[in-house]
Amino acid sequence: MARLHAVDGVPPRRVDGPWQLVVTAPGACAGPGDAASLSGWIPAEVPGTAAAALRAAGLWSEAAPTPLHGSDVWYRTTLSLDGRESLRFEGLATLAEIWVDGTLRLETRSMFLAYAVEVDGAGTVELALCFRALQVALARPNRRGRWRPRLATPGSLRHVRTSLLGFMPGWCPAVDAVGPYRPVTRTALGAGVPRVLSADLRAELDGGTGRLRLRLALADVRGSRLTLRCAGAAAVIEADAAGCFAGEVLIPDVAPWWPHTHGEPRLHPVEAEIDGHVLALGRVGFRTIALGRPFAEGLSLTVNGVPVFCRGACWTPADLVGHSAEACRPLLALAQEAGMNMLRVSGITLYEADAFYDLCDERGILVFQDLMLANFDYPIDDPAFRDRLLAEIDGFLDRTQASPALCVLCGGSEVAQQAAMLGFPRDAWTGGLSDDVLAARVARLRPDLVVVPNSPSGGDLPFSTDAGLAHYYGVGAYRRPLEDARRAEVGFASECLAFANVPDAATLREADLCDPASPGWAATVPRDRGADWEFEQVRDHYIQDLFGLDPETLRRDDPDRYCALARAASAEVMEAVFAEWRRARSPTAGGLVWFFRDLAPGIGWGVVDAAGRPKSAWYALKRAFRPVQVTISDEGLNGLHLHVHNETAAPLSAVLRLVFSDAEGRAVAKAERAVAVAPRSSGTWSSATLLGRFFDATGSYRFGPMAHALAHASLVDADADAVLAESFHFPQGRDPAPRPVGLAAAIEPGAAGPVLRVSADRHALCVRIETEAGARPADDGFHLAPGASRRIALVGGGNPHGIVRAVNTNEIVKF
Missing domain, CATH: 2.60.120.260 (Galactose-binding domain-like)
Incomplete structure (x- = not known):
């Protein structure tokens, strides 16, 4: 209940x-x-x-x-x-x-x-x-x-x-x-205290009206009337012959619940009063969840009728040892700060505590929930096992019944994939409880949820990337080029982008993992049992692919630089893939990175380390997930396309700038124009449209040496003279060769505390801020365009100090 x-x-x-x-x-x-x-x-x-x-x-x-x-x-x-x-x-x-x-x-x-x-x-x-x-x-x-x-x-x-x-x-x-x-x-259970036998609470959004339905059964009912209250509205409900109260309250023009990227996650307290006693039934949010297209074409969600690009990570327990419910609070704050609007609780973990779902409700983070079934051939035909599993489903749906954040219920993780990959026929990995029973169960208890049979599932094979749900590791584990993120035509990636993500230097020192060639380092790297490769090799592949350097030589001869490039590689790949998936013409409706947090100290999958500190990948996702965003896509002979996304409830008026510069930082072409993007929509402009003339923006025509080494797009709030978002394109690749770039940094006062101004005369690649005294930067691992500066808030207070460096210079600046 x-x-x-x-x-x-x-x-x-x-x-x-x-x-x-x-x-x-x-x-x-x-x-x-x-x-x-x-x-x-x-x-x-x-x-x-x-x-x-x-x-x-x-x-x-x-x-x-x-x-x-x-x-x-x-x-x-x-x-x-x-x-x-x-x-x-x-x-x-x-x-x-x-x-x-x-x-x-x-x-x-x-x-x-x-x-x-x-x-x-x-x-x-x-x-x-x-x-x-x-x-x-x-x-x-x-x-x-x-x-x-x-x-x-x-x-x-x-x-x-x-x-x-x-x-x-x-x-x-x-x-x-x-x-x-x-x-x-x-x-x-004594006399005088209402004893609730069952309570069924349904919050629905019907146009602009909130409809709250209650069915409540009490033991030893004395009063015959119950008053239901929510969001300033009230209704009196009469008891039926069995002493059960069933009725509803209507709330005109109710403030709906939104994912935090698209609006405000409004919650409304609910209480029922009977015989002078007040029953607090928690808080509800009024919203609708629906499929935006047939599941076979790839999971796509609409919230309150608006398509939502779902992005986030696969959740891991915040406290693996004690399972403290409150341990999730700071981690969910980091998820929200990073622009994540969805977390998946995978079938390899456990159902989270009530506090997790309550906090996701508050923070506007959608929850994709698996049943706790993963990989095994479960004995669904055993009556005792089946009864326990059905009771488990009912119990979970009962206790999360009022949660607007819960949006998807999934029949488990990689059960269908496991059977299909081992060559079993289709009837071994379709049907059964997840297909036949789960939907009916949800329709009775939480009809507002989207039900999916398994993760992955939905295609001619469960692991097809262009249908249903995909576990997409083309870019990543299978070491495909970045272009594969488009070629695979991913519909929805409920898992993706698993890398052995290197934590920051302070975390490595605390774990005594400063030597990347040591056995201790290697022991912390995640791996799939039976595979002849591990996830460090995956990340190292992209060090070579992106920066043209041999990771093994770096690991042996320059461990500090190896770590810097390892952090940069994970970040660059994640930012690039999500930029591709957020294009207006992309079929991808969501992507969830594998994992949110490391389960142990070391070089784990998490974008946050085991101590709760963000890694470079977290910062990259924070940039990639901005609700107001600009990204660049290489469209070959059609030049560069600039995509401006405005997921907020307010219209966007801004200036879109595009600058092409050479290796010395000189601008060789540039343009800007005022753009307007309606609420919760996107717009695309080509480089040719912005420049108003031909310019080989992608180096596709090759009518001579390429004129530029960098394309920089920025979206600027002209009234506040503030950069809202920016994106970079490297037509000649990311060159990490050290050179003078004129890197500078200084602490300045800010409205909410100290900020760090970082600038460079030339392009600075993957700028890292290493702080001490408990502060962390609000952004890290970012690029600086030639002559640009950025003001970075320092979170954590105190009198912060540290150093700033970039991977394409030997300059180290203290602040």
Whole structure:
């Protein structure tokens, strides 16, 4: 049911303990009485995990994580009761027993379900939880699947409803999730307090009118009328013969919910009042989500009738060890700052805590949600497994029922792809629960969502790039040229652009990873099991492709320069691919980078490192994802095309400038014109249109030596004399050869704190700002046009200082 946040301003109480835990051999204690006699009990936080409690006690570390799935873990606490109460367990990982005063009350078999038991009495009772060794269950004989993926081991995981995190060598550290990782709460069931049996809350946008529907069932109903309130409107609902309240409130001219790139994510509190009691039902957003074209042509979403280019990343848990719900807050702030308007929760992870979806609602970040199914041939035909999975789907949709950010529900990750790549016939990777049952389930509980069968899926093969959903690694893992991003005609990339992204120098020093030739460095690079290559080789391929330098020579002879070019390569590729995909004529309606955050310190897939610091790729995406943006595409004999995007709700009036300069920084051709772009739309201008004459902008005609080495487009707010966005094109390639560029930097006061003015006399390639004293730049890894300067805000305050450098000069400027 929809979440009940509070009754008369009082939320459900958490069972905060104090809790203790002890780790035992499998089956060593039959019940809590046996465990009570053991020594070695340590304090534990709930919600939390055994690994987090052991780490706090100095008995566990990320560097050498102690396995826990081979042990039983007991938790205990006491409760003071004064009557009947309901205890709710939001998440127990994974095979758990709930004991009350030495009596086994419930056994659980899924970490993705919530459970409840009722307790009654007066005085103190003992609550105990036992998490039985998962390895014992995995070792039991089970029917084997038709295929065995290399992603995760052992194969018997397909029978257990638990996360694959910790079971994926090369992808994720071996951190075992054991314990009550979600809250344990208690709710009084005494007389005088309304007890909600079910609540169905639907927020719909009908033209400009918000329509809020409520169906509420209460135990022991006393009043016969309920008042539903939202956004300044109210409606009185009469009880039916069964004591159920069903009705709606209409809100004319309601402020709709938008992704933050396209408008304001407006939320409206909802409350229901009955018999003098006020039930807080959370906040809703009024919006519509629909397909912009048939799924077979590539997933495309419209929000409130407006096509939205969806961009972001595949989410990874913010706290892999303790699974703290609040740990996602700063990371979601970074996602919003980077212009990400969608995050995908992949089937290899776990359903996130309520706080994640609430924050995505607040920040206007769409959520693409997988079921927790990945790669395996799951036993859907087993009635017990199927029932648990259906309950899991229902439970997730119930608790996220009011979330406007949730937009896509997907049947899992790479299940269809795995079967198809292993040569199984089409009927092995189509149909089944994801195709036949999921849509019907969603239609009943969340009819406003878009349902997709699997990721990837939709084409003649699940991994076809030009249909449905694609996992696009043409540019990236398969080392295709940048032009492949256009040639592949990607419809929607629910995964893309996986690189071994090098973190900043401070992170490398903290992790003792300053030598890129060291075994320690290599050990942190992600890899696919069974592949004869790794993702560092992928990134190094683009160092050579973009900059014409041998990465192995650089790694050996100049590690610092190697790291600088490695950071630049990932950033340049990501920015270039998304510029291509955002063209008006591009069939691509979205792209989600693999991953958002590293799961461990090192050279991981994340665009944010394990400590939460942005990498060069994050800065590149921040530039690529700007709601007001200008990009350049090379159209060969048709010259350069400049694409101006305005995703905001306001019309855009600006000046579009295009400058061609030679290797010495001299302008050889230039033009500018005033442009107007309507809200949430785009415009395209060719270089010929802007110049008003022929100029070989792409070097395609070759009527002599190329006149220019750089094309620079900028979109300028003439009234504020501010550059809104800029883009660069390198017709002769990116030349990293060191030369004098006249790089300069100085701290200046800004309205919100200190800013750094960076300038260059000649073109500066991939300018890096390395700060100390806790500050970070608002942009990094950017290019500077000849004679240009930029004012970069420094986030984090203090008295920042550091250095500025670029990859095409030996100049190092201190500030």
